[in-house]
Amino acid sequence: MGKIRNQTIWCSFESGTAPYLRDCSHRYPFVIDVQNITKRYGHHTAIDRVTFSVAKGEVLAFLGPNGAGKTTTMRILTCFMPATEGTARVAGFDCTEQPLEVKRQIGYLPETPPVYQELTVAEYLTFVGRLRGITGPKLSSALDQSIGRLELGSVRHRLIGNLSRGYRQRVGLAQALLHDPQVLILDEPTVGLDPKQIIEIRELIKSLAGSHSVILSTHILPEATAVCQRVVIINKGRIVAEDTPEQLSARLRHSEKISITLKTCPADCEMKLRAIPGVLNVLSGQTGGSFLIECELGRDLRDEIARVAVLNQWGLLELRTVSMTLEDVFLQLTRHEDHLSEPAETMVSMASTQRTDT
Amino acid sequence: MTPVQAIIAKELRGYFVSPIVYVVGAVFLLIFGLLSYLYVGFAGAQAIQLMQMQGGMAQINLNDLVFRNLFASMRIVLVIILPILTMRLFAEERKLRTFEFLMTSPIRINDIIVGKFISVFLIYLGLIGLTMLVPTVLMLFSDFDWNPVWTGYMGMVLLGALFLSVGLFASALTENQIVAAFVSFGMLLTIWLIAGLGNLFGDTTAGRVISYVSYMDHYDRLLRGLIDTSDLVYFGSGLALMLFLTHRVVESTRWK
Numbered sequence: 236m237g238k239i240r241n242q243t244i245w246c247s248f249e250s251g252t253a254p255y256l257r258d259c260s261h262r263y264p265f266v267i268d269v270q271n272i273t274k275r276y277g278h279h280t281a282i283d284r285v286t287f288s289v290a291k292g293e294v295l296a297f298l299g300p301n302g303a304g305k306t307t308t309m310r311i312l313t314c315f316m317p318a319t320e321g322t323a324r325v326a327g328f329d330c331t332e333q334p335l336e337v338k339r340q341i342g343y344l345p346e347t348p349p350v351y352q353e354l355t356v357a358e359y360l361t362f363v364g365r366l367r368g369i370t371g372p373k374l375s376s377a378l379d380q381s382i383g384r385l386e387l388g389s390v391r392h393r394l395i396g397n398l399s400r401g402y403r404q405r406v407g408l409a410q411a412l413l414h415d416p417q418v419l420i421l422d423e424p425t426v427g428l429d430p431k432q433i434i435e436i437r438e439l440i441k442s443l444a445g446s447h448s449v450i451l452s453t454h455i456l457p458e459a460t461a462v463c464q465r466v467v468i469i470n471k472g473r474i475v476a477e478d479t480p481e482q483l484s485a486r487l488r489h490s491e492k493i494s495i496t497l498k499t500c501p502a503d504c505e506m507k508l509r510a511i512p513g514v515l516n517v518l519s520g521q522t523g524g525s526f527l528i529e530c531e532l533g534r535d536l537r538d539e540i541a542r543v544a545v546l547n548q549w550g551l552l553e554l555r556t557v558s559m560t561l562e563d564v565f566l567q568l569t570r571h572e573d574h575l576s577e578p579a580e581t582m583v584s585m586a587s588t589q590r591t592d593t
Numbered sequence: 594m595t596p597v598q599a600i601i602a603k604e605l606r607g608y609f610v611s612p613i614v615y616v617v618g619a620v621f622l623l624i625f626g627l628l629s630y631l632y633v634g635f636a637g638a639q640a641i642q643l644m645q646m647q648g649g650m651a652q653i654n655l656n657d658l659v660f661r662n663l664f665a666s667m668r669i670v671l672v673i674i675l676p677i678l679t680m681r682l683f684a685e686e687r688k689l690r691t692f693e694f695l696m697t698s699p700i701r702i703n704d705i706i707v708g709k710f711i712s713v714f715l716i717y718l719g720l721i722g723l724t725m726l727v728p729t730v731l732m733l734f735s736d737f738d739w740n741p742v743w744t745g746y747m748g749m750v751l752l753g754a755l756f757l758s759v760g761l762f763a764s765a766l767t768e769n770q771i772v773a774a775f776v777s778f779g780m781l782l783t784i785w786l787i788a789g790l791g792n793l794f795g796d797t798t799a800g801r802v803i804s805y806v807s808y809m810d811h812y813d814r815l816l817r818g819l820i821d822t823s824d825l826v827y828f829g830s831g832l833a834l835m836l837f838l839t840h841r842v843v844e845s846t847r848w849k
Binding site for chain 2: 315353
């Protein structure tokens with residue numbers, strides 16, 4: 236009896252592991268799953284126990300200053316280098332154990348577009364396709380599609396060496412999209428592009444959301460806000476915050492800020508502005524007549540401020556709310572990092588959970 | 594088209610778009626032609642001398658006087674010229690940051706190395722093929738034994754393959770092409786001089802082992818028309834070792 240039971244257990248064990256080795260994507264709801272990865276270069280720790288995941292069809296932004304560990308994380312995910320510790324999985328495949336499988340699932344645009352200057356755009360993309368094992372009519376249709384998507388038709392037969400920085404960046408993107416991968420990893424995809432191209436590339440990335448999982452790194456907050464559902468902020472190799480862009484700036488904001496510019500500003504105007512209920516602080520700007528007004532969180536005082544300005548005939552030239560910039564978010568987060576012993580504020584609850592985890 | 598073939602095609606295109614192949618090829622063929630002319634002229638002068646001394650037609654051995662000398666002189670030419678051909682193979686990829694792209698493409702490192710090696714080897718074979726013009730022309734005007742010429746060419750091909758693999762290895766070490774060229778030049782010259790070191794030890798076990806490491810004796814035997822398995826094993830294993838070391842170096846860049 237015991238023998239039979241053992242046998243049954245053994246059988247179910249085997250049938251359970253066999254498909255796991257072949258394809259385990261159905262077991263993982265996340266297309267990208269990174270658990271506690273650390274990368275050390277000698278004594279220098281580039282990234283320290285980073286954990287995050289990306290769901291299918293999600294666009295995730297990696298925000299951080301230069302040297303924060305964005306590129307290192309991306310290089311680990313693309314199997315360019317192995318992590319010192321921790322596991323990274325892409326589409327169910329382990330980055331250390333099954334690098335070839337992982338590489339097949341990924342389209343990667345490194346920091347510098349990886350183009351061969353001596354090849355034409357079409358030759359280069361053909362080469363990329365062949366490396367990926369795409370041949371024949373499939374290759375030519377993939378080529379046409381990615382050239383069309385990135386509007387490279389006009390430079391199709393020109394040498395890449397003669398193209399501008401913006402075009403090279405687009406050729407690099409075309410390379411990443413060529414095999415229509417389910418995961419796209421883009422290291423600062425809009426660097427070197429002109430404003431019109433930046434908007435086009437953002438639109439392109441937005442259009443990929445839903446069908447593709449995208450990780451892009453940037454240090455421009457509006458870019459993250461424009462295209463991403465979720466933002467991971469990384470600083471000195473650690474994740475300091477992870478949330479939607481709106482939530483992130485909302486949580487980090489202690490007060491509403493309104494900037495106004497007045498034509499004439501008598502001596503008492505600062506006092507009168509302070510007297511408005513809900514105003515916390517008034518800072519005069521660098522040019523005469525401009526003020527930054529801090530108000531209580533959740534109160535919109537624009538209407539009231541405008542009324543006061545009109546009543547006193549100050550000549551209201553400009554009135555606008557000031558949203559948080561990446562610099563503000565950063566300064567707050569890094570300041571928080573530095574004062575670890577102080578009571579944690581609600582704003583970086585994510586960040587503090589991260590820290591207690593690790 | 595397999596990934597290896599794609600890499601070969603891309604590398605060949607890279608060689609012919611840049612001036613490297615034209616410059617290296619021109620210099621190589623110029624030197625080969627010049628050396629041939631000199632040795633043939635030399636043989637001619639000797640023949641005239643013999644004729645004056647003996648009277649009548651003199652029999653001179655073109656194999657010894659021309660081809661053996663010619664192939665022997667080509668050693669130093671190959672030592673200088675082949676590192677120029679190989680220096681760009683990996684160094685340029687690293688400099689232009691396309692190395693990361695290759696390493697994140699779904700291909701094996703072996704495929705990259707083999708593709709790059711075959712491409713530069715094909716170019717070398719092309720250059721060697723062009724030099725066949727010299728024996729062909731000489732055949733029209735003189736009589737010589739083709740067999741030692743063939744083994745001489747075989748020696749040049751094998752020696753060249755070994756040199757190219759050393760160059761490929763050096764190129765993988767650095768992202769600076771000049772450094773890559775100098776490292777392979779230095780390595781080739783060192784292996785050359787090891788033969789001298791072996792001679793210093795004389796006919797002892799140590800001397801024979803040290804001499805075996807150098808390509809000099811192995812190449813010389815082929816020039817004399819001898820095909821010895823141990824020489825073939827030497828070139829084959831040397832090539833395999835260098836390609837293996839290249840693989841290790843390329844692999845190790847991922848860990849840095």
